Amino acid sequence: MDDTPKLTARQQQILDLVQTAIERTGAPPTRAEIAAELGFRSVNAAEEHLQALARKGVIELVGGTSRGIRLRSETLRSLAESRIKQFNLPLPSLSQLTLPLVGRVAAGSPILAQEHIDQTVVVEPHLFARRPDYLLRVRGMSMRDAGILDGDLLAVQKTREAKNGQIVVARLGDEVTVKRLSKTKHGIELLPENPDFQPIVVSPDSEDFELEGLAVGLIRNNMLM
Structure with missing residues (x-):
């Protein structure tokens, strides 16, 4: 039925x-x-x-x-x-995904460094439009109006490229942040989804900016309890 x-x-x-x-x-x-x-x-x-x-x-x-x-x-x-x-294709990847959960990221070190991984989390592949490489624990409420809240687990696909308007994980100097990407003729802006926060403007010649990944899904923290 x-x-x-x-x-x-x-x-x-x-x-x-x-x-x-x-x-x-x-x-x-x-x-x-x-x-x-x-x-x-x-x-x-x-x-x-x-x-x-x-x-x-x-x-x-x-x-x-x-x-x-x-x-x-x-x-x-x-x-x-x-x-x-x-x-008419076989169901891809029926097996579950085991993803590293990244907590607080230390300055200047790779986001997937072992010391950043709090635990591994088993998830269903069908929850995501694209296959994620890791989960990042969200800190703060700057993306509240996109439905991304403090403590949520953001599913991230590693990439160095993203399209205008996509939600990305970016490194700015010593900080890793989640924002919406906006490409302008003056450079790159990282836009919050909360009026209490200001956009971050990245100059074209900045060496402090690096794209770490693309948001491909979200898991509420209480869904894992």
Whole structure:
């Protein structure tokens, strides 16, 4: 028996939009972005459809943040399985992932140095749009409005390149930070998702900036308890 919730065409469209945004930027869209993308006259229409999806158990809404939309694990599993069926390929990597959990990073040393690894965490591969290389424990609330909170575990894929608008892990001198990448003609800006924090401007000739990775998912700390 198929227990998959029956969605209207519009609800499926919004679910696809949320999934695409997470895969592309590492964060879900805002209500305003959904409304603009689908031609709604107000954000209230987007909110009503999101509430309907939440009632059907497809997504989880997190209060107090404009990007507080979470795909439930059952939804991610269903999406993964539907993709496999569509392309008629065997399910990739049924085995679980064992990822190092990185805590506080010491100045000037590699992010995956052994002394930074608090523990290893076993996770399901289908939770992530891209395969992560490690988990980073989030410190602070500078990315609150992207739904990334203090104590969360950010799934990170190691890379030296990222697209404009993606959420990245960057090293600035002695500090490792999580921010949204913005490339401008004047250089690079690292944007917080909390009005209490200021953007960080990186000059084009800066030797203190290094891209460490791309955010590909998020695990609430209490999900591991």
